[in-house]
Amino acid sequence: MKILVCISNVPDTTTKISFTNNDTTFNSAGVQFVINPFDEWYALVRALELKETLGGSVTIIHVGTVDSEPTIRKGLALGADDAVRIDVEPSDAFAVAEQISEYAKDKGFDLIMAGKETISYNSAMMGCMLAELLNLPFISMATKLEVTGNLATIEHDIDGGTEVLECTLPLVLSANKGMAEARIPNMRGIMAARTKPLQILPAAAADKLTNIASFTLIPGRTECKFIDSSTPEKLIELLHNEAKAI
Amino acid sequence: MSVLIYTEIAKGKIKKSSLEAVNYGSRIAAQLNTTATAIIVGEVDCNDLGKAGAKKVLKLKNDKLANLDSQYLAAAIEQAATAEGANIIIFSNDFSGKAIAPRLAAKLKAGMVAGAVDNPVISGDSFSVKKNVFSGKAVATYNINSAKKVISLLPNSFAVELSDNTAEVVEFAVNLDNVNSPIKVKEVKKDTSELNLADADLVVSAGRGMKGPENWGMIEDLAKELGAATACSRPVSDMDWRSHHEHVGQTGLAIRPNLYIAIGISGAIQHLAGVSGSKTIVVINSDKEAPFFKSADYGIVGDAFEIVPKLIQAVKNFKTNQN
């Protein structure tokens, strides 16, 4: 089985967010970047498990600049066989999908996996767009994936429930929690990652359909009003009269 | 040239998130001096679509559409858009919006913003649209530069407004002879509860402070009294105390109800990422230093096992007094 896993590079979940250049640019000074949790814990780890049981290979692909190489090396340390980096600043999900489809269109991948969404721009679009560009089926928010021969059985989240689907390969999916358990790279993996192939490819022509004009931080709450634990009925009264929430 | 809105049915009615999207699309249509057209698959009373602002409803007809497969739907919506001359297509950013809208956007080469939280600012052919980024810590203003545009609206961004308008309902036969999806639906497990966490107005959520799944009875009782959906923190769903569908936060569902009551949850930054958009936040925690109090509107410091039963009684009394 030939699997491609799309990984993005995002600020660590505890990062204090700030902006520069008149609030037009994310301030990455001092920020620790990691593989997007959905891409790492769910997509990549499940891909590695499938490779371990069924054989084949796992390639990781990232659209981004040289700054994201530590993230790519971590993916290799976890067990991916090789990596591809398309050397361009990712401008939006469609531009990323165009780059990845250009790379993947003639490589014969059986399975292409993305995360549910990036925790930075939270768009949850790239995998679905990639499927369209490659003219492949797309299954969103997969929580379980089994492959037998040429057939994938996938459980995924839908509005108010879950659905079990069957689909022949090749296909594109986005991975949600449940697919696999997080792994930690071991020393051998980290050593091996240094010498695994990382191919750097120039970017193809891509469209720029959207751009971010500015950012604003969402202000925190003003102040918490405390209610004595012996009088919880006071809370109900405030929720009704003051917050108008009930 | 109308504004097209994709809508869906849940539990025999038009989804609440779809009505929000129709409201949103009809406001855009008004700004552009045109009208809103809703599209729907399946049999349902379409009156609410008219009330929400659609001038016209297209009922998409083709047997292949029965399972709401994204390949068929994207192709069907493209045909509807062509027929209506629509350049702007609106979705709700719910689960199915996430599975269909990006595919359609890629097909049309339409610039897309997923999870819009405000009405777009329109100047000429350019839309600027606000959406939450960095898991609810900031808002980004996106410009959509292409002629065709797809926007999906974050659920619960606006309250649904219904007028007494009516819509003309017409059937629209779709041709999907050239589209073939290999996806087969084997089983559907729908949550039978009345309330869907993703678009619930009121949510009662609990964390590791509840000590074990056997103690969730009072959480469910409180939710039931309030008519609220239930949610939980990640460790709670990781330990299988509750189903992963209830997990909210950065790696779970992001919600923005009117009221979020957090019981025995510390308020880690990754938890806040999924709930900080809630209008009012109540925190009940035995530790007065719990970080969640910094992000709360109302707090009670104390033992949940003592407070929650009292709160249930207080809600009961409140409801009796209301009647």
Ligand SMILES: Cc1cc2nc3c(=O)[nH]c(=O)nc-3n(C[C@H](O)[C@H](O)[C@H](O)COP(=O)(O)OP(=O)(O)OC[C@H]3O[C@@H](n4cnc5c(N)ncnc54)[C@H](O)[C@@H]3O)c2cc1C
């Ligand atoms: C990459 C990443 C992603 C993550 N994503 C998420 C996510 O999506 N959602 C999420 O929730 N977490 C997420 N987490 C985990 C998060 O960091 C916290 O560990 C988690 O939210 C803590 O859950 P909790 O508040 O239930 O438990 P705890 O932190 O153990 O807090 C329990 C709280 O209960 C209180 N308590 C104890 N007893 C009582 C009592 N009798 N009455 C009242 N209060 C009591 C305690 O004072 C404490 O504040 C993520 C972590 C990482 C690293």
Ligand SMILES: Nc1ncnc2c1ncn2[C@@H]1O[C@H](COP(=O)(O)O)[C@@H](O)[C@H]1O
């Ligand atoms: N720059 C990128 N390079 C490779 N994959 C990406 C990139 N950006 C996003 N992805 C993938 O697409 C998924 C969804 O991203 P998004 O649509 O941006 O929320 C992520 O979870 C990744 O798997």
